[in-house]
Amino acid sequence: MRILVVAERKETELRRVSLELAAIAKGLGESEIVEMAGERYSPLPFVAALAKKVEAEKPDLVLLGATLNGRDLGARLAARVGRAYAADVTELRADGSGLAVTKPMYAGKVRAKLRVPLPAVVSVRPGAIPLKEGAPAPQVAKLEADASAEELTFVKFAATASGGKRVSLAEARVIVSGGRGLKGPENWHLVEKLADALGAAVGASRAVTDAGWRPNEEQVGQTGKTVTPDLYIALGISGAIQHLAGMTSSKVIVAVNKDPDADIFKIADYGVVADVFEFVPAFTEAIKKARSS
Amino acid sequence: MKILIPLKQVPDSTVRVKVGADGKSIATEGITWSISPYDEYAIEMALERKDAEPSTVVAVVTVGPARSRDALRQALAMGCDEASLVTADETAPPLVVARALARIVSDAKPDLVLCGKQASDDDQGFVGPALADVLGWPHVSMLTKVVPTEGAVELWREVEGGHEVWKAPLPALGTVHKSEKEPRYPSLPGIMKAKKKEIPERDLAALGVDPSAPKLEVLSMEPPPSRGGGKIVKDGDAKQVAEQLALLLRDEAKVL
């Protein structure tokens, strides 16, 4: 099988998912890895350049990361070249003349195994496969975006007040999320200090993002982000079905809630029935101690 | 300005989705169907434009089985002006859906098409960008805000750490991540008005849509791995419980 991998960079580093894609591609056949050169992601210039390459070289499979931009680019590229498209797959392997993939459906409430006919475009969820540490960096060629295809004008970037410096939710290995049980945005230092002690990203329930306590982009769940970290810590979150849809595939789930009957305990690996205001500071100290000894 | 929203009817977000007897589709018996959540946001976003500028016309369309008519009716009750149904099998491939929607767009001539970022059944996020491509229109994904300007729109796209703001010439397409307010509930007068509205219906053949397109085949479905049987850590005061939990995470779960 011939595979074209579209890699993505965050600032100066290749994204981890791009390394994962390179490893997956290597296991499937002969691969080429390209990175789009252009000032910033925009669908038309990126698709124009990629479609030209795909039509000329006819790789059996185009692989992208199921990131914000990767999913968007993959969808429009697949439409342009008339190929099958599977988004956000968590497993894939060759299956006769096609691919067998696993992907979430019904807002993550179902895992489906699908057969994808080749040629195809597939976006793969970050963290889908474990990476061997110290594997050599893949060879990445640059592909110039076709600026002549642009119809949009970039106006500006409006930064979220609290955004920027933290680990991104989608790729985080550890996430600490806060819910309405935190009572207000002024208490988020509790969530943040615990996250800092763990090197974690910060998430939230929709009750919290709707109330404007935290920015939208931190929302986890059916209408927020779907996350699959090694460790998910839910603080003062009740465990509504729409929240669970976004985090139930995490490896280990910890819940802290003062209500022993909260639904979140039904899916937690470790539960603590406690007041977050009392427990979280003690837990932050305990984490620091456990990590340093 | 005219805004068209292609919407999909999916199991309501409160439904505990179960795999059906065939092992490759969901059990639909007795479930509640609703407008897919991101499509509801798209409708709300359009209706907020209409609140600000009453001459705005908001239309909805869906490609799907007969039951989808209820979703259109609900959109009308929320305050949309027009609705139309394209009857098709649920399993129509996404590129066929996009082509059918493109036909509707050529008839309705909206300035702006707003799709959901992804439908809460296939979780794909394919049809929006695909429709833009069939139409040859520019698109911007992950919208949280639309601001009309002279002959164009400013589209706010949620990204890591903030928003990118793009200006698109009209006509253009966006996929919606969230509206500024929560989707509104249908009002009683809205429901009465919606009942009287006609919902024209056509099928794929009548639209002259080419039905051939690559298709994903479902081999099997399963619920996510079941969880439970977790431990409640409770011996001692907050400090002692915190220390036990930290050690369990480090030594038993090995996630620190």
Ligand SMILES: Cc1cc2nc3c(=O)[nH]c(=O)nc-3n(C[C@H](O)[C@H](O)[C@H](O)COP(=O)(O)OP(=O)(O)OC[C@H]3O[C@@H](n4cnc5c(N)ncnc54)[C@H](O)[C@@H]3O)c2cc1C
């Ligand atoms: C279409 C749709 C889509 C949705 N999408 C999402 C989504 O993507 N993500 C999402 O999260 N929700 C989503 N929701 C909303 C969801 O149904 C819930 O309303 C929401 O998850 C509740 O958030 P919460 O758990 O923070 O708040 P609550 O349900 O109010 O729970 C607060 C919890 O905190 C506990 N608590 C209170 N005080 C303390 C304390 N001092 N110490 C410890 N515990 C305390 C309480 O016991 C309670 O369990 C969606 C809903 C709909 C209809």
Ligand SMILES: Nc1ncnc2c1ncn2[C@@H]1O[C@H](COP(=O)(O)O)[C@@H](O)[C@H]1O
């Ligand atoms: N059958 C359909 N009829 C109308 N609109 C659709 C249909 N399928 C998808 N869409 C639109 O495309 C978006 C993305 O859907 P999907 O590609 O299925 O995730 C949805 O949120 C809708 O706005």
